[in-house]
Each structure stands twice: as C-alpha cells, then as structure tokens.
Amino acid sequence: MRTLTYAEALAEAMAEEMRRDPAVVLWGIDIGPYGGAFGATRGLSEEFGPERVIDMPVSEAGYTGCGVGAAATGLRPIVELQFSDWITIASDMLINQAANMRYMFGGEISIPLVLRAPVGGYTSAAAQHSHSFESIFAYVAGLKVALPATPYDAKGLLKSAIRDNNPVIFFEHKKLYEVEGEVPQEDYTIPLGQADVKRAGSDVTIVTYSYMVSKSLAAAEQLAADGIDVEVVDLRTVDPIDEDAILASVKKTHRLVVVQETWRKCSVSSEVAAIVAEKALDYLDEPIVRVTAHDVPVPFTPVLEEYVLPSEEKIVAAVKRVAG
Amino acid sequence: MDIPREKLLLMVERMLKVRHFEDRVKDLFAAGEMPGFVHLYLGEEAVAVGACAALNDDDYITSTHRGHGHIIAKGGDVKRMMAELYGKATGYNKGKGGSMHIADPSLGILGANGIVGAGLPIATGAGLSAKLRKSGQVTVCFFGDGASNQGTFHEAINIAAAFDLPVVYVCENNLYAVGTRQGDVRKVEDIADRGVGYDIPGLAVDGNDVVAVYEACKEAVDRARAGMGPTLIECKTYRWRTHFEGEPDTYRPPEEVEAWIKREPIAPYRKLLIEQGVLTEAQADEIEADVVRELDEAVEFARQSPLPEPETALQGLWA
Numbered sequence: 001m002r003t004l005t006y007a008e009a010l011a012e013a014m015a016e017e018m019r020r021d022p023a024v025v026l027w028g029i030d031i032g033p034y035g036g037a038f039g040a041t042r043g044l045s046e047e048f049g050p051e052r053v054i055d056m057p058v059s060e061a062g063y064t065g066c067g068v069g070a071a072a073t074g075l076r077p078i079v080e081l082q083f084s085d086w087i088t089i090a091s092d093m094l095i096n097q098a099a100n101m102r103y104m105f106g107g108e109i110s111i112p113l114v115l116r117a118p119v120g121g122y123t124s125a126a127a128q129h130s131h132s133f134e135s136i137f138a139y140v141a142g143l144k145v146a147l148p149a150t151p152y153d154a155k156g157l158l159k160s161a162i163r164d165n166n167p168v169i170f171f172e173h174k175k176l177y178e179v180e181g182e183v184p185q186e187d188y189t190i191p192l193g194q195a196d197v198k199r200a201g202s203d204v205t206i207v208t209y210s211y212m213v214s215k216s217l218a219a220a221e222q223l224a225a226d227g228i229d230v231e232v233v234d235l236r237t238v239d240p241i242d243e244d245a246i247l248a249s250v251k252k253t254h255r256l257v258v259v260q261e262t263w264r265k266c267s268v269s270s271e272v273a274a275i276v277a278e279k280a281l282d283y284l285d286e287p288i289v290r291v292t293a294h295d296v297p298v299p300f301t302p303v304l305e306e307y308v309l310p311s312e313e314k315i316v317a318a319v320k321r322v323a324g
Numbered sequence: 325m326d327i328p329r330e331k332l333l334l335m336v337e338r339m340l341k342v343r344h345f346e347d348r349v350k351d352l353f354a355a356g357e358m359p360g361f362v363h364l365y366l367g368e369e370a371v372a373v374g375a376c377a378a379l380n381d382d383d384y385i386t387s388t389h390r391g392h393g394h395i396i397a398k399g400g401d402v403k404r405m406m407a408e409l410y411g412k413a414t415g416y417n418k419g420k421g422g423s424m425h426i427a428d429p430s431l432g433i434l435g436a437n438g439i440v441g442a443g444l445p446i447a448t449g450a451g452l453s454a455k456l457r458k459s460g461q462v463t464v465c466f467f468g469d470g471a472s473n474q475g476t477f478h479e480a481i482n483i484a485a486a487f488d489l490p491v492v493y494v495c496e497n498n499l500y501a502v503g504t505r506q507g508d509v510r511k512v513e514d515i516a517d518r519g520v521g522y523d524i525p526g527l528a529v530d531g532n533d534v535v536a537v538y539e540a541c542k543e544a545v546d547r548a549r550a551g552m553g554p555t556l557i558e559c560k561t562y563r564w565r566t567h568f569e570g571e572p573d574t575y576r577p578p579e580e581v582e583a584w585i586k587r588e589p590i591a592p593y594r595k596l597l598i599e600q601g602v603l604t605e606a607q608a609d610e611i612e613a614d615v616v617r618e619l620d621e622a623v624e625f626a627r628q629s630p631l632p633e634p635e636t637a638l639q640g641l642w643a
Contacts, residue, residue: 025456051456052456054452054487056483057479057482057483057486059479059480059482059483061445061475061476061479062445062448062476062479062480062482062483063445063479063483064445065442065444065445065446065448065449065476065479065480066445066446066448066449066452066480066483067449068445068446068449069386069434069445069446069447069448069449069450069451069452069453069463070449070450070452070453070456071449072429072434072435072446072449072450073384073434073449073450073453073454073457073461074453074457074459075453075456075457077449092439092442093442093445093446096438096439096442097437097439097442097446101427101435102640102641102642102643103420103640103641104417104420104421104425105416105417105420105421105425105426105427105435106415106416106417106418106419106420106421106427106640107418107640108416108417108427108428108429109427109429109434109435110643111643112643141641142641142642165642165643166642166643
C-alpha cells in the first residue's frame with residue numbers, strides 16, 4: 001500500500017471532505033499558501049482557493065468563535081490553531097459556547113465544528129508550546145476529543161470528525177507530522193469512540209494514545225525480548241472513551257499500565273484507572289501503574305524535558321513492576 | 325420619515341410586547357413563580373425593535389444575557405419564551421436554558437448568551453458563513469457597553485472589517501456594566517469611536533428613539549447586504565431596572581433613573597404615529613390590548629405547562 005506522512009494524511013482527509021461537501025471550510029493562522037505551521041494544510045488553498053481556506057488574524061477567540069457561528073449557520077468549519085497551548089485563549093468559545101449550545105438551546109442548534117491543534121512536547125519548546133490539554137477537554141460534557149497516533153488513523157478519524165454533527169477537538173502530535181505510514185487512497189472513516197489494539201499481547205495491557213503509542217510499542221518490543229508479552233490499546237479518542245476495549249484487554253491480561261504524555265492528576269489516565277477500578281477491579285492481579293508527565297510545566301532544556309516527560313525506559317520499568 | 329406603514333406599526337407592536345412581557349416577568353419573578361434570575365430589558369425597547377425592524381426574517385441576530393427584548397423583536401414566540409422562564413417542558417429550551425439562553429434558528433435567533441462579549445465572534449462567524457454561502461443574510465450582533473471592553477469585541481470586529489463581512493454590531497450602551505459606571509473604566513466617551521480603529525463606520529444614536537435606531541440600522545444593513553462590510557452602531561440608552569431583578573440599586577443616582585424613565589421610548593413614538601396619521605388613538609389602544617391578551621395567554625400557557633421529566637436532563641447533548 002502507498003505511504004503518506006501523518007501531515008499528508010490529514011491534508012488528504014480535509015481535501016476529500018472539502019470535495020465531498022461544499023459546506024466544509026477551513027481557517028486558521030498561516031494555513032493558506034504557507035501550508036500551516038506543520039504542513040497539514042499544504043496544497044489546500046491551491047485547490048480550494050482563499051474563499052474556503054482562509055488565513056485569519058492572530059485572534060484565537062475571534063476565529064474559533066467564528067467557527068462556532070459558522071457551524072450554527074450551515075457550514076462545517078475546520079479551525080486550525082497553530083499550537084494547542086493557545087487553546088486557552090479560545091476556550092470560552094469551545095467550553096461555554098460550542099459544548100453547551102445544542103443542549104442549552106433545547107436541541108435547536110447543532111455545532112458541527114472541528115478544532116484541530118498540534119499538541120505535545122519532546123521539541124525543547126518549553127511550557128507554552130509543548131502542552132497537551134486533552135484531559136481538560138475530555139472533561140467537558142459536549143465535546144469529543146480525538147488524538148490519532150498514525151497516518152492511517154489521522155485520515156480516518158479526521159474524516160469522521162468533519163462529518164460529525166458535534167464539536168470535535170482534534171489534537172495532532174507534533175512529533176508525528178513527519179511519520180510515514182500506510183494510508184489507503186480510498187474513502188474510509190474510523191468511528192469516534194473506537195479504540196484500536198495496536199499490538200496484541202497476553203501479559204500486560206498498556207492503555208495509551210497519541211505519540212505515546214509509538215513509545216509504548218517500542219517499549220513492548222524491548223519487553224518481548226525479556227519474555228513479557230504486552231498488549232497496546234490505542235484509545236484514539238479520549239471522549240468518547242472505549243470502555244469495552246479497555247475492560248476486554250484488562251480482563252485478558254490482568255495487569256494495567258496507563259501511559260499518557262501530559263500531567264497526571266485529574267487526567268485521562270485517572271479516568272482509565274477509575275473505569276477499571278469500578279468495573280474490573282477483581283480481574284487485576286496487580287495495582288494499576290500510570291506513566292505520565294510530572295506535574296510541572298514542560299521545561300526547555302532537553303535534560304529537564306526528558307526528566308519530566310514519559311520515555312520508553314519509564315514505560316519498560318512500569319510494565320516490569322506490574323509483570324512481577 | 326420614509327418608512328413603510330407596516331414597519332411603523334410592527335415597531336409599535338413589538339415595543340409594546342417587550343414592555344408588557346418584561347413588566348409581567350418583573351411581577352411574576354417577584355411573586356416567586358420563576359426559578360433562577362432574570363435581567364430585564366425595560367427602557368431599552370427601541371434598540372432591539374429598531375434594529376430588528378431593519379432585518380429580514382432569515383437574517384440572524386445574536387443576543388445577550390439581557391435578551392428577552394431581542395428575541396421578541398426578532399419575532400420570538402412569547403408563549404415558548406414565558407414557558408422557558410418558568411422552566412417548563414414546553415419552553416424554547418425544554419427547561420434547559422432559561423432566561424439567558426433562548427435560541428430559535430427558524431427566526432435567525434442564534435441564541436442569547438450568558439458570557440459577556442461571547443456573541444461577537446459567533447455573530448462574526450454567522451456573517452462569514454453568509455458571505456461564503458452567498459446567502460445575502462445579514463447578522464445583527466447585540467451587545468452591551470461592558471462587552472465593548474472584552475477582547476472578543478476587538479477580535480471580532482477586526483475580522484469582520486478585514487473580510488467585509490455582513491454584520492452590524494449594535495452596542496446597547498446603558499451606562500453601567502452591572503454596578504460599574506462605564507466612564508470610570510473606559511477612556512473614550514463614544515464606543516462608536518472605536519469603529520475608526522477598524523476603518524469601519526461607527527455612529528452613536530439615541531437608543532430611546534426607535535426611528536433613529538431603525539434608520540441607522542437600515543442603512544448599515546443595506547451596506548452589509550451590498551458587500552460593503554460591517555458597521556458599529558452605539559445606541560445610548562438606559563435600563564430602568566437593576567442589573568438583575570432583586571439586586572439593590574446602590575450605584576445609580578435616583579434622579580438619573582427618573583430622568584431616563586421620563587425619556588421612555590414608546591409613548592413619544594405612539595404620539596408621533598398618531599400625529600402623522602399612521603394610527604388613531606383607538607387603533608393604538610387596540611394594538612396594546614392585543615399585546616396584553618397575547619401575554620395573558622402566554623402566562624397561562626406557561627403556568628399550565630408540565631415540568632420536564634427529570635430523565636430528560638440526560639437527553640439532547642449530542643446531535
């Protein structure tokens with residue numbers, strides 16, 4: 001099969017959906033001829049023109065709010081933030097507006113909005129260009145949150161997000177944009193809320209998502225050499241979260257490690273642990289172990305950043321703890 | 325006054341409907357018939373009605389926490405509004421929104437909003453949407469003097485100006501943001517002057533003169549529809565009541581309140597229409613009697629309507 005980078009897969013998803021539905025439009029900063037800060041919109045302004053691929057001023061609340069208003073009036077906007085850290089500036093439009101509107105208005109209005117944003121560290125970019133806020137948005141009722149880990153998932157999930165009639169926050173990892181993978185040329189979608197077992201195994205379950213899937217798979221290879229057979233469950237969306245997939249894997253392996261790049265407290269990893277504690281505690285042979293960032297801002301210099309963020313070695317050590 | 329007769333009559337009818345609706349809500353709320361809290365539009369009727377009279381049925385508005393007047397002015401159903409204020413299942417939002425969150429997309433009402441300044445980007449997005457869809461629709465964005473100090477005001481108007489979007493920004497300057505007198509927290513006297521910063525027309529009008537509001541908005545709506553971009557219109561007005569019902573008025577001089585109540589917008593307009601032969605006294609009385617009857621029915625409808633089933637709280641999150 002043909003391979004594409006994650007960025008190319010995202011661009012292809014948007015191009016296909018824009019060809020399929022004239023209501024799909026795209027705006028953000030430097031997304032026109034410039035092609036987007038990470039290249040995910042390359043070629044789109046050439047094909048669809050400045051009417052449908054719109055360069056916005058630096059006004060995160062303003063142009064995200066425009067996405068809400070346009071979604072309420074017949075368009076299906078895709079809004080790109082240049083870095084997900086700046087979602088804080090746009091968050092009233094997402095949390096108080098987009099997430100609430102359908103419910104609060106008694107079903108009178110729907111908001112088919114996709115907010116795309118690059119997340120993640122490992123780039124020595126320090127605390128305002130390295131964070132991942134999926135836990136905050138997964139916490140909000142009325143928003144869906146997707147974090148693809150591969151080019152294949154990026155295309156299929158983004159197409160589903162664009163076709164969804166609800167607001168979807170779509171977090172793309174900066175370390176993944178240049179990663180290549182097999183991506184079918186034909187139209188396909190991946191349902192939001194369906195996890196994917198990226199590696200089947202029988203001894204320990206790792207539940208993870210986004211860039212941590214690669215690190216977990218690499219750790220699993222190392223552990224296989226030590227005779228520990230790891231199953232890696234990629235959530236793909238953290239809201240909705242695929243409880244069945246988490247529970248099925250834990251019931252099989254009886255051991256759970258949760259791996260996420262961002263902060264530990266009140267996070268997606270907390271939610272995964274709570275789901276298993278509520279619904280499959282009796283199946284666990286060992287306490288749940290979480291591998292997460294330390295609860296400090298992501299620091300700049302590599303030696304500090306590596307200390308704060310999860311690594312293959314930390315995942316290996318965690319799996320060994322539960323594997324006994 | 326080059327305004328069609330139907331429009332002139334519509335404006336008197338809608339202003340009376342806002343006035344009587346709010347008077348009822350004031351009393352019913354004080355009597356404990358409604359949960360939550362309400363922000364009344366009494367005294368500002370000419371702004372919503374004058375602006376909405378300049379719009380077509382399929383044009384859009386965004387509204388605010390003080391939104392009853394906007395919803396009625398755009399043609400909202402007072403029965404469903406009143407039922408929503410009572411928290412009933414027959415209300416606009418099925419009891420999930422209340423006073424601050426009424427929306428009716430069939431009338432172009434994109435929702436009242438409890439976050440000050442949040443309507444500005446949403447209205448701008450509706451304008452961008454109309455432009456991209458080439459639908460010819462115009463959006464009126466209502467907001468207050470307080471919202472004009474939010475970042476969203478500046479971001480939204482800059483975007484609308486940059487792209488010549490069909491949006492009319494109607495600022496209701498009622499001098500106070502809750503209890504803060506606006507002159508104390510803003511240097512410019514006229515919010516309309518801020519239009520200069522975005523190279524769009526900015527004009528201040530008497531917000532208690534429905535004809536002045538209509539004429540300013542009509543010109544701005546026509547410009548917007550012709551692709552000539554947004555306009556900022558500041559309507560100088562005053563709310564008779566405190567920020568919300570039940571709040572003690574510790575921050576406004578009583579003589580200021582009295583002076584503005586004396587300048588109320590409906591009686592002079594009614595007088596004008598009678599003087600100009602548009603209406604007779606008897607016809608004006610009849611219009612008002614019809615409004616009163618409609619509101620009697622609305623209150624009765626709200627009172628008789630069932631409360632929502634508790635389980636419906638878990639429905640309607642997802643489309």
